[in-house]
Amino acid sequence: MKPPVFAYHDPRSVEEAVGLLGRLENTRLLAGGQSLMPMLNMRFVFPDHVIDLNRIETLAGIVQDAETIRIGAMTRQRDIADSALVRDRLPLLTEALAHVGHRQTRNRGTIGGSLCHLDPAAELVAAAANLDATIEIAGPDGVRTLSMAAFPRGFMTPAIEPDEMVTAVRMPLPQRGHGFSFMEFARRHGDFAIVSVAVLLVLAPDRRIARASITLGGVGAVPLRMVEAEALLVGHEPGAALFERAAETCRAIDALEDAQVPGWYRRQLAGVLMARALATARARAEGVST
Amino acid sequence: MSKAVADAPPRLAPGKGRVLGQPVARLEDGPLVRGRGLFAADVNFPRQLAMRVVRSQIAHGRLVSLDTAEARALPGVVAVWTAAEVSDIPPIPFRATKVRGLEPYCQPILARERVRYVGEPIAVVFAEDAYIAEDAADLVVAEIDELPVVLDAAAEPAEFLPGNSTEPTIVRKEYGDVDAAFRAAHAVIELDLSVGRHSGVPMETRGAIARYVAAHDVLELHGTAKKQHWNRDEIARLLGRPPTGVHLFEGHVGGGFGVRGELYPEDLLVCLAAMRLDRPVKWIEDRREHLVATNHSRQQRHLIRGAVDADGRLLAIDDVFFHDQGAYVRTHGARVADLAAGMLPGPYRLPAYRVAGHFRLTNKTPAATYRAPGRFETTFVRERLMDAIAVRLDLDPIELRRRNLVTEAEMPHVRPVDTLGVDVVLDSGDYIGLMDQALAQFGWDAVQRDLTARRAAGDCVGAGLAFFVEKSGLGPSDGVRISIDATGGVELVSGAASVGQGMETALAQICAEALGVDYRRIRVVRGRTDRIEFGNGAHASRVTVMSGSATYHAALAVRGMALDTAAQLLQARPEDLAIEDGQVVRAAAPGVPLIALAEVARQMGPNSPLMRGRTPGLTAERWFYSEHMTYPYGVHLALVRIDRATGEVRVEKYLVANDVGRAVNPMMVEGQMVGGFAQGLGGALFEEFRYDERGQPLSTTFADYLIPTLSEMPAVDVLIAEDAPSPLNPLGVKGAGEGGTNAVGAAIAAAVDDALRRPGAIVSLPILPRTVRRHTEEPT
């Protein structure tokens, strides 16, 4: 389990990195390395060039403006998890991060790396999708943005070109006092989720649900935004029966089927977790401590 | 009084001594916590080559060709071998079975015409470093014609080779009139039960480093474990060298658990290469290799029938089981199947018994022993049967066991079967007494009340128990040599081995107690064929029993020699003297040192006038022999909670109660119990080597093979009983290594059944959440 031969580049700026991407063939970007390194050690990938982003200082950092929080692609998962700002305004992200790998891997792992790796079971992918994140992508012609909904092109394949790289993720700030919950079912602590669910609930002053965002991770090739369930909730008063009806929409999903987990069981877990997460999010929205 | 007791040499007084029976700190820990251990990968020699094994990616096929040209051409590559280059080396033999006819099923060190499992070595690369070796291994191209795979050991046997079926043998044991018992039975209970494929998976992968020292004409193998002397003899034989020209060395061993230290193809390949290439050769297994190359274990399916009378007393058991051996028969031969057949009856009075163990080859990684081999499996099977009997007869499962457990008065209890070639004689025990102690410590009655209340509140919770009998102290012999040098330092040389279990400390404690020295002054040498002529290694929970007893006798002998010499020097009578903390004292005045052991040793040196005409040295070697094993026993109790909606099982509370005869170091015994439990928990709920329909392994990383982490571990309580010292050795000890693992699958299965309120729901291990979910009532 030793990595194959490659040439190593450690650019100091995004421009330099994009330049390398444009010039070199068969490249791989190295962010935190917590997914790429195992793949290299197992020789699942054979890049000719590895471009290490760890020396590009401008790629890390968390900043807030009027309506969003912008997190640099190379911001370590640990720094996001510890950020008081994120905890205050995007608590769903903080909660999701507690499930991401382990202490040592969060010390190295980055948000950009996780999003680009796009593992179907990755917590940050589901959370970003649920928070309506926007991805900033630098390329030879400058920076473009892509909604998280459009970001996954397919199984573990982001919609970015070979000469492009993700530089940041921008998350709109949900209304203060919103309810949220991130839950997952994994066989062991720290494992990738078999199914995860991210929920965000905003209650109107009349206590009806004004906004509902629900995303399932692990059930399909890409995160699954549960628009039908969201529509079912909005405009209604929250309650267990309503949540059960929303959770029943999971029965219809086209769930991944693999050697370890049959589709019926993933659907079952999705429904269970969704109902539980909705209840937790509601309690938080109503100011009940959970 | 049994004959064994009557003939026994002087026994060490029962109860706690100065260090024996005390939870003293381990001698092993100092270098290990400093990062100064010597594990296999830490061994390096100048000019060493790295070896990399090319493994079959096909589960069963005809090996048509192997193209190694590109690999050979890679700079830094020294050699690439296929079967053709090693055709003079016979397949790896076995050491442990009476069963005949297994020879055609032995594994060649490199596959010849056929490959039989994914992971089988088909070629081997030697290069300047591990990176280049792996580069070159990737360049070896194998052409393999796929053949149909056999993956189910319970299916009809197929052809292994022309004239040899995939069922080389059926392990049969029988006593009593089984058919008559079934005809007379009040009830007959039948179950179909399975245990999944899992294994030891130590944190250190295997490794082997060989070098040929031409100056002394000695081939050295480093990174070894468990069975150095047998392995040395076999390596010498297979390579055509005298055993005195081959030496095995043991450094630190990162966990054994049965799988490490067997003779594997890689061990022979590094030795052969070190000789032929005339450079040291180092091989370190990587984790993905480990999960397909190192012995698997456990996979069995049992069709068991039990006959009982109206009171629930066992009349007979008739078991047919299918043992999934994997692709080859390795060093253990049919040992696991034999143990399963021999140990299945466990702690119960069983008038008639018949078992047929179908030993079957499949296209998976070869299987052999893993901690509590044959017992983890059959305790699950037997205790499931007992629970089913209780349900059928509407008896409390504890009462049922009470009626069937062999009583203290019936000890020693002769059971007319054998296992490992020795007759099963349960040597001592108070089974019912230990069960009662365990129930009390667990708070069984309070737990039952609590369960009732929690169920009323909607929780899905349950409790269960399982009784087990272990075996330990497999003979036939072990020797220990103890020497005291002129500084008073004590060296204990043993033919046993360390697999990280703390044997150095245990032997030092026994030696210190018998000799009268500080245990920290004792240097324990083990796992080295160059320091002691014979040895039987570390397996089958034998070290404390066998080497411990030999240590005791050797220490007494040295003590006697020291006192004789001291008596001469002091002009006293030896019987009036004693040794305290390394000083000879008058027994009547133990606080007053008369002469140090160091001085006695000096006086016994080769140039001392005192020794003229005698063999010098304050040193003695003693051997301990045993015809029979000694049988520890115990009971596990589990409390589980199930999430009805997901099927997840959490163990909330657990007790391991185990009578070990006498605990040399209770701290270490407890460590064995808790650690053993964690491995049992893995087999009960998490760990499984899975295969797809083409025989491709699916559990090839630590993301797929699920070893429990701290978060999955419940608080484990331990009850170490010393109620039934073994009459078979002077210390009264029984092995403590396997009781923590033995009954975990059985106890958790019982608790899950209880939580589900569905007796007999659990028929296989591991118990997966989705299986449990099928049994929970909550609608989807």
Add this chain to the structure above:
Amino acid sequence: MHDIAFTLNGRPWSLRVEPRRTLVDAIRDDCGATGTHIGCEHGVCGACTILLDGEPVRSCLMFAVQADGRALRTVEGLEKDGALHPLQRAFIDHHALQCGFCTPGFLMLAVGVLERTPNISDEALTDVLSSNLCRCTGYQNIVRAVRAAAEEMAP
């Protein structure tokens, strides 16, 4: 080949390495500090945990070139002037090791965490220690040892 420099337990090292060389291989084979162990090489077992500028990381998931200019700490650096670190002492006292193979990884994980969070909660400690695998002890005594050392290390 790349020229790199880092400190290992305070001592400066200059190495010439292939870019693909993993940090753990450089520490073990180039610096000779074999106390850091390799258990899986895919970032699950934690046996190779070291401190990188004070934070625990898995050294099998970094390249040696990435350690250029960084400060590394491994198990060999815990003992000071012949005195064991409180965690080393506690591991012995609480029988938190058997074979000892996972021990350096657990020690470095715990050192990194306790230096930053000496008064860590039980729940957080369970979370942290769940990131490494041990096959011998069943973890119970590791938790006890870390708890005991935490008390000793608390200011």
